[in-house]
Amino acid sequence: MNADLHLNAAATEINGAHPQWSRAEAQAIYDLPFNDLLFRAQTVHRQNFDPNRVQLSRLLSIKTGGCPEDCGYCSQSSRHESGLKASKLMEVQRVLAEAKKAKDAGATRYCMGAAWRSPKERDMDAVVAMIEGVKELGMESCMTLGMLDLGQAQRLKEAGLDYYNHNIDTSERYYNEIITTRTFADRLDTLANVRDSGIKVCCGGIVGMGEEKADRVDMLVTLANLPEHPDSVPINMLIPIEGTPLGEAEPIEPIEFVRTIALARIMMPKSHVRLSAGRTAMSDEMQALCFFAGANSIFVGDTLLTAENPGEDKDTALFRRLGIQPMERGAQ
Numbered sequence: 505m506n507a508d509l510h511l512n513a514a515a516t517e518i519n520g521a522h523p524q525w526s527r528a529e530a531q532a533i534y535d536l537p538f539n540d541l542l543f544r545a546q547t548v549h550r551q552n553f554d555p556n557r558v559q560l561s562r563l564l565s566i567k568t569g570g571c572p573e574d575c576g577y578c579s580q581s582s583r584h585e586s587g588l589k590a591s592k593l594m595e596v597q598r599v600l601a602e603a604k605k606a607k608d609a610g611a612t613r614y615c616m617g618a619a620w621r622s623p624k625e626r627d628m629d630a631v632v633a634m635i636e637g638v639k640e641l642g643m644e645s646c647m648t649l650g651m652l653d654l655g656q657a658q659r660l661k662e663a664g665l666d667y668y669n670h671n672i673d674t675s676e677r678y679y680n681e682i683i684t685t686r687t688f689a690d691r692l693d694t695l696a697n698v699r700d701s702g703i704k705v706c707c708g709g710i711v712g713m714g715e716e717k718a719d720r721v722d723m724l725v726t727l728a729n730l731p732e733h734p735d736s737v738p739i740n741m742l743i744p745i746e747g748t749p750l751g752e753a754e755p756i757e758p759i760e761f762v763r764t765i766a767l768a769r770i771m772m773p774k775s776h777v778r779l780s781a782g783r784t785a786m787s788d789e790m791q792a793l794c795f796f797a798g799a800n801s802i803f804v805g806d807t808l809l810t811a812e813n814p815g816e817d818k819d820t821a822l823f824r825r826l827g828i829q830p831m832e833r834g835a836q
């Protein structure tokens with residue numbers, strides 16, 4: 505299927521099946537003249553979403569640092585010298601008090617992240633109570649806890665979990681340069697367990713880790729060829745953190761980042777493409793271009809799991825200048 509047909513197929517999604525992409529097709533779109541690429545992305549975006557609405561999520565680290573994994577970008581790995589202090593799992597009531605504050609500030613989805621390889625049985629009751637409490641507040645719940653087997657995923661689903669985040673991070677080819685303690689196939693297994701349990705998948709990756717353009721394209725091809733497109737596709741721009749193996753990584757060229765967003769929008773037309781970590785290093789104009797290219801979700805709040813994020817005042821001011829409104833809960 506050529507790239508033009510793909511655009512039409514993506515818009516119609518005959519019988520609910522989505523087209524499968526080859527690297528060559530995706531690369532051809534990524535390499536389009538920039539204006540053509542943005543026009544296509546914006547066209548697909550308008551066919552599927554209100555172009556002036558952006559979904560707001562709030563992220564809380566419920567268990568910080570001390571992680572046994574070796575993800576090269578992460579300050580929370582116990583193998584890196586980032587200086588981050590490890591903490592225990594937060595108490596349920598504290599998590600719910602923070603969730604309430606986020607709701608009052610306009611967030612519709614509450615994302616909770618723990619720096620684990622995978623959750624331990626002894627932690628599951630607390631995690632379940634957090635999900636139930638967030639649901640009672642009337643917010644959507646999302647968790648990222650590392651790898652899950654099917655039984656764990658089903659337990660989280662029963663508790664009412666709406667979304668589970670588990671990123672593939674990069675292309676399969678480049679993956680081993682970034683992480684050695686679990687494989688790309690492990691990641692896909694967790695995604696399958698989450699999907700099979702009926703939880704919506706949030707899955708994306710990180711760019712600016714020294715990968716090649718082909719890796720960015722391949723990462724998106726993997727996501728777009730999953731049995732179902734992830735509901736949310738976070739695209740993170742690496743924040744190099746001192747003491748991590750990627751602490752000195754060269755920043756990605758902003759136009760390349762925008763191209764990545766546009767390709768994600770075109771290949772996964774109904775997914776929420778989230779402009780995730782790295783917004784503090786982006787100009788307002790770059791963020792505006794990302795929204796034009798089809799990004800329609802951000803994290804709000806001063807910090808992500810451990811990294812800086814623009815404060816809400818700054819985001820509110822940017823939204824006002826761009827005429828963007830927050831998306832209602834569960835809206836497209």
Ligand code: SF4
Nearest residue numbers: 571573575578581619
């Ligand atoms: S990204 Fe997650 S799994 Fe990897 S080191 Fe950081 S906290 Fe651990």
